[in-house]
Amino acid sequence: MKVLVSLCVFVPLLALATAEEEAVLESILRDRSHIEETLRLNKIAFIRQHGIRVRIHALLVDRYVQTFKEKMSFFSDPELVFKEIVDDPDKFYIFKSILAKTNVSKFDLPNRDAYRDFFGINPVSSFKQLSAQCSYTGGCLLEKIERAITHELPSLLGSINSSKNPTLSSCEATGCGEKPKNRYRRN
Numbered sequence: 449m450k451v452l453v454s455l456c457v458f459v460p461l462l463a464l465a466t467a468e469e470e471a472v473l474e475s476i477l478r479d480r481s482h483i484e485e486t487l488r489l490n491k492i493a494f495i496r497q498h499g500i501r502v503r504i505h506a507l508l509v510d511r512y513v514q515t516f517k518e519k520m521s522f523f524s525d526p527e528l529v530f531k532e533i534v535d536d537p538d539k540f541y542i543f544k545s546i547l548a549k550t551n552v553s554k555f556d557l558p559n560r561d562a563y564r565d566f567f568g569i570n571p572v573s574s575f576k577q578l579s580a581q582c583s584y585t586g587g588c589l590l591e592k593i594e595r596a597i598t599h600e601l602p603s604l605l606g607s608i609n610s611s612k613n614p615t616l617s618s619c620e621a622t623g624c625g626e627k628p629k630n631r632y633r634r635n
Contacts, residue, residue, distance in 0.1 A: 488608055496601045503593045504556055507546050508563065510578040515540045517577075530572050534564050551598075 512533060519529050519540075533540055537560055546552055582588035 485608065489605065492601055492605050492608070496597055499593055499597045499601070500551075500556060501558075503590065503597065504546065504552060505558070506578060506590060506593070507549065507552070508542065508558070509575055511542050511545055512537075512563065512567070513572060513575050513577050515542060516572050526573070530567070534567055537563070 515533055516526075516530050519533065520526060533542070537543055543557055543560065546557065547554055578588070578590050581590075
């Protein structure tokens with residue numbers, strides 16, 4: 449009789465423990481999928497931020513090279529000309545010309561001294577202008593970076609978000625459709 453009573457009490461407890469374990473397991477699986485989704489979103493956002501930094505670096509190096517070629521003459525000393533450009537980039541409007549471009553914030557610009565160190569390691573003669581990097585079949589490298597930043601990565605974010613919120617398009621989620629007003633350009 450004691451065995452029967454203890455068995456009758458144990459079976460409902462076993463069923464209750466199994467239901468609680470299933471609920472805990474479902475909660476763990478939901479949390480795991482949420483963490484994985486957040487990691488994917490963060491990785492895509494990090495790649496996009498890195499792409500923005502690469503784009504700005506390419507624009508700055510291109511502007512330094514362009515200014516160097518403009519200031520060079522037949523009788524100029526290349527080292528002195530470039531030292532003058534690197535020592536005082538404001539005199540040649542290096543950073544202001546990059547700020548005048550669309551989608552570049554003054555907070556995205558790197559430190560001016562970093563380019564003094566950068567060109568101390570990498571001579572300016574080893575760089576071509578961005579316009580020389582374009583090919584007929586491959587297109588321009590800068591255009592590929594900009595397309596990835598403004599279209600491909602936001603659409604990838606949108607495809608991940610579409611499973612959560614199907615009414616939100618990728619540009620609404622990231623703001624890629626808005627055209628920022630350039631306050632440095634004259635109208």
